[in-house]
Amino acid sequence: MAVTIESLFGGTVAKFEQGDPPVDIAKLRTAHPEHWMRAAAIRTLTLDAVAAANSGHSGMPMGMADVATVLFEKHLKFDASAPLWHDRDRFILSAGHGSMLVYSLLYLTGYAEMPLEEVKNFRQMNAKTAGHPENFLLDGVETTTGPLGQGIANAVGFAIAEETLRARFGKKLQDHYTYCIAGDGCLMEGISHEAIALAGRQKLSKLIVFWDNNNITIDGTVDLSDRTDQPQRFKAAGWHVQEIDGHDPEAIDAAITAAKNTGKPSMIACKTHIALGHAQQDTSKGHGALTDADQMKAAKEAYGWTAAPFEVPAEIKAQWEAIGSRGREERAAWEARLDEQSDRRKAEFARTFAGEAPNKLSSVIRALKKQISESAPKVATRKSSEMVLEVVNPVLPETIGGSADLTGSNNTLTADMGTFDETNRKGRYIYYGIREHGMAAAMNGMALHGGVRPYGGTFFCFTDYARPAMRLSALMQVPVTYVMTHDSIGLGEDGPTHQPVEHLAICRATPNTLTIRPCDTVETAEAWEIALTSQKTPTVLALTRQGLPTLRKDHKVKNLVAQGGYVLADSDGKRQAILIATGSEVEIAMKARDILQEAGIGTRVVSMPCMELFAEQDLAYRRKVLPAGPVRVGVEAGARAGGWDKLLLGERGREQKQAFVGLDRFGASAPIDELYEKFGITAENVVAQVKALLA
């Protein structure tokens, strides 16, 4: 394919393909006139909204308007009056910058949440029509996209959810497709590799991805940076592939139909022209905001569009609204089938999709806590986590667990889960492979779909790989659970590439994220209870590789981790020192306390498994746990930047003598005890710090 690349930065524009005849817009218009006008509505609304905002991305919706129109008109199972219908097909725009495509569709088909006013307010303060589509602003937006590659990886999760729920509740209640539009950017991102390979391996045959094959990225033509043969790539991953003209509604229709019955995930390569019909068609400028009034006018003329800005002729609007209500009968039939179910099944279905934990959860947690407080085992908290999952998974049938190829290390597999794959959709354990990022994004997709509560594991250090998806978990407000083991230098000889230092800081700095680092099995059980009852917040569990003693030997029904931090052991005698510790270092703090008490220094130990939850407690409680007066020493095998200044220096800027025993540098490869010794994270050093502060 000989492509003329004339760089944007040389002042000229990139060409679609040398030798290709220019697009004959008139021919497109007349070939399928009614379709054309429906699609033109998307194109013109996009142009108008972006121009009004003087900001945004015009070209992508203009390029994929035909595909979207055919999809919505002929295939997508949905009902605009019921955006959250549990058996709707899912439509995901991985190329999230093309948000006006979604917004146009929601408006045209008649979603109540998308009146014209919102379209006109595109990208303005308080509008639901944010620059990139946000799931928490609009019911009609399945997932928040913008960061490229995330949507297609979420789509894998949506497809997994459909499979598992169909296995659970039957085809009559769960039988839908997941459609996803992805662009060249998405397909260059590494996460797309993970998503595509996982979907192929899992034979997710109800996943259909449209590749917006427009040959354009921001910096120029795709060829500037990539020459991957996408069809061959997808085939290599086990996908079914078709290549079509992305502006031919008949071809689009036939391809979607064919895609539904291949037994594999399906990719439809749609050859398109970005900013079709506009002067910037097929250029990287066409990717961005097309605001030139004359050019917009000319494009509309080319479309045969005569309505005023933001106006859609009544006839065309009516056609779109008919599309929006096309699924009403099917939904009514579905509602009827749901209603025919037993009360118990209906309740379970509702509970599952509402993300509400069953009553049994708290009782099994409580029973486990009691048993642990009595037997007081010494186990790594990754093992504690497994013990919790062993009692939880049987009573929470909606959990789907997995690991990025560290199942034995993350302890994420429990008895009788069964492996989820194409031979066993009732399986509840997914072998994600070495795909931390793809796993996290799939988990997001599952949670967003509803009816599934996913958890996934890897080494805590490799949250780095999953980072963009973990941020989106927080932004999108999905209650996924990250089981992150080997959480410090405590992992020993694997060394600094594997030893987290700043990772607690990273997770704690991310808004809407609970980072819980439990000190023993009881705290781990409480942490899981919090994670599994969360509705809008993801949880990161930081768990040890190494064994820890049970410190919570005094059984309490109350979930103390829910307070974020609490007094584990108070001082004997006048309180001169407060030790604040998390996870594996709580044991160290308790040992230090023993030594200090022996020396007559009254010492309180505060376990602080979750700083975010502690910060949410009222001031009175926080002052009760951390009163002014005593010196404070924090102990955590991680960076001080992980929220310790606030806890140690005190929030009020009053005088506070304090010290931190932790690790602000990369670790080293050696056995665990030598590492703790080397870095001074020992009871002896904590004692020395206290004494120095009291001197």
Added chain:
Amino acid sequence: MAVTIESLFGGTVAKFEQGDPPVDIAKLRTAHPEHWMRAAAIRTLTLDAVAAANSGHSGMPMGMADVATVLFEKHLKFDASAPLWHDRDRFILSAGHGSMLVYSLLYLTGYAEMPLEEVKNFRQMNAKTAGHPENFLLDGVETTTGPLGQGIANAVGFAIAEETLRARFGKKLQDHYTYCIAGDGCLMEGISHEAIALAGRQKLSKLIVFWDNNNITIDGTVDLSDRTDQPQRFKAAGWHVQEIDGHDPEAIDAAITAAKNTGKPSMIACKTHIALGHAQQDTSKGHGALTDADQMKAAKEAYGWTAAPFEVPAEIKAQWEAIGSRGREERAAWEARLDEQSDRRKAEFARTFAGEAPNKLSSVIRALKKQISESAPKVATRKSSEMVLEVVNPVLPETIGGSADLTGSNNTLTADMGTFDETNRKGRYIYYGIREHGMAAAMNGMALHGGVRPYGGTFFCFTDYARPAMRLSALMQVPVTYVMTHDSIGLGEDGPTHQPVEHLAICRATPNTLTIRPCDTVETAEAWEIALTSQKTPTVLALTRQGLPTLRKDHKVKNLVAQGGYVLADSDGKRQAILIATGSEVEIAMKARDILQEAGIGTRVVSMPCMELFAEQDLAYRRKVLPAGPVRVGVEAGARAGGWDKLLLGERGREQKQAFVGLDRFGASAPIDELYEKFGITAENVVAQVKALLA
């Protein structure tokens, strides 16, 4: 391919391939007896070292010993007595857990830094033989690996470096290959997709990757999580592919020879048996530490190995040392060729590989600073960065710039750089495509190779995608520069998916990383000067999308950013308040100061472009800049967790009235001014905070 998958967790082991005859070790031994014994030395040293440490990964080196032996014996251009010879071939172990492979090779070939003692000390405190190979501990380790996928992505950078340096200095001085061993894990990671596609597009024909095709990952056989047709995948990305028996030295030799002349990057799929010859051969257990004494004994017997643990028969050691000195003549010839060069060229070559900045750098920076202080333009700091690069790139011929498809937004391209690709190896600009992670890892590879000073851009929020590689930049001590633009809500309507909040916190929490957020063009120039003279520390530049006034109008030769923080404007009258701000918020602080001074409140403004550098200043300086007494207000459009507690509360825990004006939640999609208003990051609010503290 019918594979018997018997899960590790069912208590049985996974099989290589149903129907495959078991491996005939005796046949392998006799087919190439001398080669076999050389390779056996690697296998037995690996077994012994891992067993002694009771920790590590035995199987991978045992699987790839034949490939490594042939590579080192017949192809790798190197001299064990000169590990840093600039024209050596590079050998990278992407499957870093197989570190004993590298260590065995370094010991056997006679690297002075790898006496037997170090091998015996594998994974012990202070050993150079860390769990995963670390470049800063051993000259013979080209790059630190362990986190999967990084090595192969670094390898792309090494190959790019060779191409660019060959174009610069000629084939007589730079002509070598980059060899990389990657496993299934590396190839599942998303970053491998980015690396492979980039290498294919760039036709990096001197990059040769060996795929350790052993069908095993930690959780079981590869099939459990992946069915990607790797050869087809690589071909789709433009690579040359061969498939061989990884235990046949003749086939290995022929494949490497063939791989050198394809005009494309080359992948050699080596079918191997993990833990060859051991009872755990072809099992996931074989991936880990094989310490059972009886099984080890049996394996050695199978190998025909009779020497005691850690002992290598003199004859075999001699063969290996001959391999290690095989390149001595070639290196001598190279040294002679280097010596023949003009003094100027030799000096330039030396300077370039030493990573030292030329004298001209400081003078062009100084001249620019002066010119900017005089003309006082109002520009976004991303534009400032471009202005700096415009004067720097001509005097620093070793810079290689690029962007992950945001060239126009990151302002990373300057005049006359030329595009680096297969038609122009003298080009100094790389269009990385939408591959933030691959870009960062390639930059690491380039820097590690030596002779190249890379910088690359994306949106600051998408440091999330590059995170694992950015951490490695710090761990490996490579002075790459990350040009991260659109650094806050200041980017406006693109919204919360694009607006950094916690990213300064993340970068600042990472050890050995300079995070610089300049307030104007003068500070940007100083930041670049720091970045370009750094030897062992990566720099992250956080730059704005929006225009900023020049605040440093009083020209100073001294690099004030190098102090981390400094007084930009002192108080008129008694100093009652200190405002600490960074980047775009320094302007806000200065406006607040105007208002406060007007109200008779003496206010100092401290610009704090780099907290790490400030922390390195002596206590006297820090107290001079931030004396106790005045109230303190911090201003930064980011999370307080970004190091602000320490600056505001004071390090000594003395009483300190303070407040922070920033953003601890996700942003929103709206025009910039409305966002700053909405989130209260305004001069008025800063003033209000000061007054409240003084009340």
